[in-house]
Amino acid sequence: MVASIWSPSDALLASYIEGNEIYASKVWGIRADNSYDNSANIQEMCYQLNNDGRGAKVILPRGIINYQTDFVITNPLVTIQGQGKDCSVLKQNDLTKDGVFFNYPIIFGLPTGGGIRDLSIESGNGFISSGSYGTGSIGSGVKVRNAADNFLGFNLGIYNFGRHIQLNHCFYTQWQFIRGLFAEFSAVELDLDGTNIGASNTFSFSKFSNLGYTGPQITRGLSVKASGGEQFHGLEFTSFGYGIVLKPESMSQQVLYLNFNSVWSDTSEFENWTIDGTDGRVWSTSMTNCSAAYSLDGHGILVTGANVDSLNWLGGRIRENAKHGAYHFGGTRVNIRAAEVAANSKNYPGVYDGVNIAPNINEDAIQANRIGNYASLSNTQQVGVNIAAGTGQRHLISDNNLYGNLLAPVSYNTSSLNNEITNNTPTDKPNTNTSNAIPYSGGVATAIPAASTGYVGANGVFNAATQDSPWVVPRTGFIREIYAKFGAAPGAGQSFTYTLFVNGVATSMAFTAADSATSGYTQNNGQIVNFGDTIELRVVTSAGAAVTKHRYLIVFE
Numbered sequence: 154m155v156a157s158i159w160s161p162s163d164a165l166l167a168s169y170i171e172g173n174e175i176y177a178s179k180v181w182g183i184r185a186d187n188s189y190d191n192s193a194n195i196q197e198m199c200y201q202l203n204n205d206g207r208g209a210k211v212i213l214p215r216g217i218i219n220y221q222t223d224f225v226i227t228n229p230l231v232t233i234q235g236q237g238k239d240c241s242v243l244k245q246n247d248l249t250k251d252g253v254f255f256n257y258p259i260i261f262g263l264p265t266g267g268g269i270r271d272l273s274i275e276s277g278n279g280f281i282s283s284g285s286y287g288t289g290s291i292g293s294g295v296k297v298r299n300a301a302d303n304f305l306g307f308n309l310g311i312y313n314f315g316r317h318i319q320l321n322h323c324f325y326t327q328w329q330f331i332r333g334l335f336a337e338f339s340a341v342e343l344d345l346d347g348t349n350i351g352a353s354n355t356f357s358f359s360k361f362s363n364l365g366y367t368g369p370q371i372t373r374g375l376s377v378k379a380s381g382g383e384q385f386h387g388l389e390f391t392s393f394g395y396g397i398v399l400k401p402e403s404m405s406q407q408v409l410y411l412n413f414n415s416v417w418s419d420t421s422e423f424e425n426w427t428i429d430g431t432d433g434r435v436w437s438t439s440m441t442n443c444s445a446a447y448s449l450d451g452h453g454i455l456v457t458g459a460n461v462d463s464l465n466w467l468g469g470r471i472r473e474n475a476k477h478g479a480y481h482f483g484g485t486r487v488n489i490r491a492a493e494v495a496a497n498s499k500n501y502p503g504v505y506d507g508v509n510i511a512p513n514i515n516e517d518a519i520q521a522n523r524i525g526n527y528a529s530l531s532n533t534q535q536v537g538v539n540i541a542a543g544t545g546q547r548h549l550i551s552d553n554n555l556y557g558n559l560l561a562p563v564s565y566n567t568s569s570l571n572n573e574i575t576n577n578t579p580t581d582k583p584n585t586n587t588s589n590a591i592p593y594s595g596g597v598a599t600a601i602p603a604a605s606t607g608y609v610g611a612n613g614v615f616n617a618a619t620q621d622s623p624w625v626v627p628r629t630g631f632i633r634e635i636y637a638k639f640g641a642a643p644g645a646g647q648s649f650t651y652t653l654f655v656n657g658v659a660t661s662m663a664f665t666a667a668d669s670a671t672s673g674y675t676q677n678n679g680q681i682v683n684f685g686d687t688i689e690l691r692v693v694t695s696a697g698a699a700v701t702k703h704r705y706l707i708v709f710e
Contacts, residue, residue: 178214185216185241187282192222203227210234213241213272217282221247225254229265229300235272238310238332245276251292252276252314257299259322259349265302269295273310280312280334288337288368289313298346300326310334317361322346324353331359335366339376340390343383348405352381356388364392370422373398379406389417396421396445401433404460408435417444423451425474430460430484439465448474452505453497457483468492473529475500477509481517488518494537496529503559506536512543512567519550525557535560542566550574561679562631562710579631579681579710590633593624593688596704600640603647604696608654609705610689619657623687626709632680633708635662635690640701642669647698649673652691653707655682659691682709 177183181198183191202209208230215236220243226233233253235241245252252274255267275281277289294311296319297304304326310333311317317333317340320326333340340361343351361374374390375397377383390396396418399408418425425445428435435458443466445453453474456464461484471478471494478497481487489508498505507524510517524537537555540548546569555562555577562579565572597615601607607615612622635653643649645668652663660680666673682688690705 174210174212176212183214183218185214185218187217187219187244189219191218191220195220195224196222199225202231208266213243215240217242217244219244219246221245221250223250223254224252225256226267227256227258229255229257229267229304231267232305233269233272235270237271238308239273239281241272242279242281243272243274244279244282245274245290245292248277248290249292250290251296252290252294252311253296254293255295255297255300255304257301259299259346265300266304267300268305268307269309270305270307273312274314275312277313281310285313286335286365286367287313289335291315291337293317293319294333295319297321297323297326299323306331316340316342318342319344320351320354322349323351326354328354328356329358331356331361333359333361335363335368336361336372337368338371339373340393341374342376342378343380344378345406350379350381350407353383354380355384355386357384357386359387360389360391362389362391364420366392370394374418374421376400377408377411378402379408380411381407381409383411385411385413385416387415389419391417391419392421394422395427396425398427398429399435399438400427400429400431401435404433406433408433409437411438413438413440413443415442416440417446419444420447420449421451422449424448424453424455425451426454428454428456428461428464428484430458430462432458434460434462435484436461437463439467440469441467443469445471445478446473448476450475450500452477452480454479456481456487459483462486464488466490466492470495471507472496473499473531476505478507478534480509480511481514482511483514485514486516489522490518490520492522494522494524496526496531496533498533498535499531502531502533503535505534506539507534507558508538510538510540510545510548512541512545514545516547517549519553521552523554525555526559527557532557532559534558536564537562539564540567542568544569546571548572548574551576553577555579556681561633561676564676579629591709593707593709594705597702600700600702601692601694602700603694603698606691606693608689608691609703615692619654619689619691620687623654623689624707626682626684626686626688629681629683631710632662632682632688633710634674634676634679635664635708636672636674636706637666637690638672638704639666639699640703641699642671643667643695643698647695649698649703650693651705653680654689654691655680656687
């Protein structure tokens with residue numbers, strides 16, 4: 154061991170200190186030859202740095218620095234600096250320990266700063282040392298506790314740890330130009346220190362990925378358990394189990410006022426974004442020009458839990474996810490505006506939707522989006538915006554381009570009329586307070602006989618041939634539903650079958666009313682029609698069906 158570097162009598166060591174810079178190889182004999190065990194040297198370095206009240210910038214040598222001890226800094230004025238990312242490499246060989254742990258006391262009056270920059274940290278076999286894509290230490294590459302101001306993580310590579318970066322009760326730390334690969338639990342994690350919640354940390358211009366990872370895929374890219382006012386800019390999280398997860402684990406935790414700008418979550422095994430207020434509050438979160446794309450077996454965005462309130466997604470992409478593009482399953486006030494919601498339900502064609510709003514959800518706003526199957530080789534998305542049956546109310550669905558969904562632009566099934574669904578293209582949806590629907594209705598003047606096939610349309614006659622009296626649509630739109638009411642039921646074992654015809658050609662929009670039914674109805678397989686198209690209904694009665702009058706309705710939007 155060497156004497157204290159702060160000893161005024163130690164002229165040799167003093168000569169290694171240039172201003173505020175201390176060269177670790179000269180002062181503590183730290184070697185970067187990828188063979189020497191630097192554990193004792195690092196312990197002495199930390200002891201001396203932590204027991205001096207002054208600041209220091211510690212310069213590490215170029216090469217791979219092996220160690221298998223705790224690397225703990227408690228002096229908040231110390232910065233650890235290498236010769237460049239992937240040039241100076243700290244290699245932790247104890248698979249239970251952190252790479253570097255900045256473990257500060259909670260003394261907010263203490264002058265703060267410190268940080269780590271221009272180096273890489275790895276564990277186990279190591280990505281740089283051996284090209285390892287697998288699991289290393291279960292600890293964190295960089296762990297920071299109780300940083301109060303001006304801590305900087307800059308130009309770092311972090312590989313093969315349980316977590317790349319872990320913050321506990323930190324304020325105003327800044328992280329830029331980070332490359333993190335192969336995390337077992339999470340790439341970045343924000344959490345408590347005891348019951349103390351941090352806030353206002355900033356992450357920018359960094360990429361975290363598990364692409365090619367050979368360990369167990371139980372990971373989260375970004376895991377926020379407790380925070381307030383964090384800023385995330387220009388980040389990418391690729392190929393994790395779950396991309397971005399905002400989920401407090403108890404009501405004593407909260408995730409509030411987070412702002413994401415140009416943050417991508419891509420190719421997650423399950424959900425790309427999860428906003429979960431099941432156990433604690435997740436409030437007032439904003440995502441601007443962000444991306445949720447290519448989940449392998451999950452939704453693009455999942456919002457769940459009663460304690461979610463006010464999520465604002467503006468612009469960006471929600472596309473080509475395995476299931477729903479955005480699934481609002483719990484909480485209230487999800488707002489999606491000016492986004493591209495395209496070709497979702499990729500793994501399950503015709504099953505999942507662009508935006509799906511679960512039963513009894515309130516106050517969503519889906520506005521000015523492009524929602525459909527386009528700009529893709531796949532044509533998979535079922536409904537543009539699907540509002541499930543229930544009592545959900547105060548939804549605003551407006552000004553969306555909804556062309557190109559397999560089944561329908563909007564499916565609206567809630568019993569509440571306190572919703573506004575307007576100015577969408579095609580226009581949507583009847584039975585709301587602002588509907589642009591046109592009802593085409595009629596009734597035959599004489600009873601329709603059994604064992605017959607004919608066509609009904611504008612003139613109230615059961616016509617023998619198609620196109621005798623169809624309606625002509627005045628603009629491009631969507632046939633939402635067809636309905637018929639009968640003077641008498643068809644009878645036991647008998648039926649009336651209705652099929653929508655467009656331009657004299659049968660469509661797949663049809664229903665059969667049988668036995669004691671006195672009406673029939675379908676919304677399935679709705680049809681887009683264009684200006685000047687003709688529409689009518691074909692009626693087929695079975696051999697022993699009741700001879701009765703029919704009344705019918707086509708809803709065009």
